[in-house]
Amino acid sequence: MKDIIFTFHEGSPKYKQVYERFKRWIEQGELLPGEQLPSIRRLADSLQVSRNTTLMAYEQLMAEGYIQGESRRGYFVNRMEPLFLREAPSRSVRPASPEPSVTVDFRAGAVDQAHFPLKAWRRMLNRVLAEKESFLYGDPFGERRLREQITKYLFQSRGVSADPDAIIIGSSTQQMLLQLGHVLREDHSAVAVEDPGYDGAWEAFRFHSFGIRTLPVHETGIDLSHLDRTDAGVAYVTPSHQSPLGVSMTIRQRQALLNWAASREGYVIEDDYDSEFRYTGKPFPALAAIDSSRVVYLGNFSKSFLPGIRLGYMVLPPGLLDRYRTRFHNFETTASLPNQLAMARFMEDGEWSRHIKRMRLVYKRKMMQLISVLDRLFGGQVTMVGKESGLFLLIKVHLPYTEEELIRRAALQGVRVYPSSAYFICNHPDRPMIKLGFSSLSAEEIGLGAELLKKAWV
Template sequence: MRRLEPEDLVLVLGARPPSDVGAWLRDGLRDAVASGRLEAGAALPSSRSAAAGLGVARGTVAAAVDELVGEGVLESRPRSSVVVADLALRPRGTAPGPARPGVATERPASVGSPDPGLFPRAAWARAVRDAMRELLDAELGYPDPQGLLVLREALAGHLRTARAAPVEAEDVVIVSGVAQALALLGQVLAGGDPAGRVVVEDPASPGVVEQLRGAGLDVVPVPVDERGLRTDGLPDAAAAVVTPAHQFPLGVVLAPDRRRELVAWARDGDRLLLEDDYDAELRYDRQPVGALRGLAPERVALLGSVSKLLSPALRLGWVVAPPGVRDALVDAKRRADLGCSVPEQAAFARLIADGAYARHLRRARLTYQRRRGLLLDALARDAPHVPVEGVAAGLHLVVRLPDGDAEARAVSALRAAGVPAEPLSGTAARGDTRGVVVGAARVQGPAVPRVVEILRAAAVGAGVGV
């Protein structure tokens, strides 16, 4: 077993920041384990020697180590030492190896994917264990298609606090992610009046548009500017899908007057607003704007999931549905798949009830805020002409580029560097939108200079080496 020296930690952690040293230590160790820079089985130095070597308080080191042991990143061995846990043996975020026959390879990460290295494995394992112990025999039959009551109660409480949304357990329908929520709501809307017309933001998530069209709906794009969806002259439609807290992909926030105008449009025409609240809890410079549902609970269906905050591998999401939609939505869910997995619902409810979900969100916010800040600082210093758009929130950045060639070069080079990237033109109905959407959640350490180099070259129209 290799024992690390304090000097090893200095090399992987880098320079100590002037403040928030505890977060720097936790995030740096977590990132080093996830990337493989600290190998599985390596023993950490004692808290006393680590503190002396890093120039921090011993209690700061002990607190960071305890937290990472709780997450399963590190392992405490009695009468021995703290070591890098075996769970980290295969570095995460690396390119998959050659596929074996019959074995699926990992899908490329999307620009909105969280860092899988931050998943709270130990807390989730405890939640699964405790939830299974508490489940009644009757709850292991076919599930309630609306969702497990204990999860709906836990989510209602969380959303009232975190999103300032009026929510009761009876309003919540558990689904297999926002993709299924849109597909099921699309079925409900297909019989609406005017039948089959839904407003979407332009640009918007291609996945959202795909789900709506797959349900047989006519998608009507409406432009987005620096104040969000243009609400002047909204067309007649049965519904609108919006991302008011953090528009995807442009990252703007829907202005207060437009929020009111959008709600008035919905009320005047007996229309439904589908509020895709995909990453609203990842706001870094202030408290996130409250959910649109708070203005009109009878007209707004609030959609959310764990895909951006925990992992897209957990196919768990929710719809906070208005009374006039809820029964039809539950019936559509029953017909689709009878209901979501009960053990996973119970585990997520336990994660919320124990406070582990809130603790994870706090850690994730700090980590992503720090990574975003490092990337933006590097761009401001080394490529000040690169225009980064959007508020300080979420898992992605948007950079406008001069033309389609620059867009294609940037996307290709970023993907080759292992950074999730999508062409901005692929999100827009208009043909004049060019740029790149960069998945910033996994950009850290040595990758930062390469991302800056690629974006700088693309912004000035230079060639980008792959």
């Protein structure tokens, strides 16, 4: 393939522009299946960018299946199914309304690639793959080296005192809830969930035919008064950073919830999904730090490190641990063994704590910038919800549009924003709420995205 040269535009990271250009060429058939791409070095030299820029673009293309890398040979275009190819419209047919290109994507759940410790993580993986241990099946409940590191981390960061043997490693929060549900269903038929809340958890509970009972959550906090009027014996909550409203549960509420669980001989499932990123004040102690006998503690590495690593964990109380181990000791782990061992090394070498400290500052700056620019551009036309922590911001929009209209109008300006309606069961808000993730965006993209939203909505 000849050297590639094109002009970059402002407002979008260069790696993203390289990725989008190659993606378009592949989808439009300008790059054919099996065709070899320039090497990382050659492409970087052609475009006059850093090798890290071209590497990140290629890795994104590989992650989405557009290309594949072959050892010592290079990168090659994959064969795409017709469903995923954008065929050029027939000359006799005029396309109705072409989908506008996306300039800024406020997608939550992505990471800041510019600050990702790629070299350190690659070094850990290379060390792990040189060991015989990584070629085995591994412990069905998770590698002990990683469980020991999680034990130390939870005690230092969240005040949770956990035995490594009480920790279960899995691939995701939802997957662990599915397995946990097998055990909880023996004694309980209904579970109380936050409304609004994490819909992925609801689906896991419904899979086991749990009755779903709702606990209304407002911008001022959770309403626990409904608990005593339900038949639930299990409650699933996100007390440190409620998903999606961002409020935190007070100490009094935490104690009341634990007392309820004890009175029902039930359990509280505490999803501490992004407790690392609190920007104002000190975080409240985890529920599991107050009473470990009635709390199942859930954590993961997806929000704070890398979604694709597929690593999560839960700490089981004594009343569930033996039953869980008996039920699942003949099942293989769902988490990647090399990723477990690499993360254990990453934590042992202090890279994890350095990464968290660095990203807390990075994400705090992004949150503050998003709040500032929205306040400047919209003033009282939007209410910002969940400003103290997390990797996204909810905005309640006080304009004469529905959620669908807000999303459509933003898309016409090249901005992708996301709905919140899927998180509500009965407790619907009085105005539409839009979810804005900022973790993967640069400062320039945040500012540009807000300007374009102003143009779209006002």
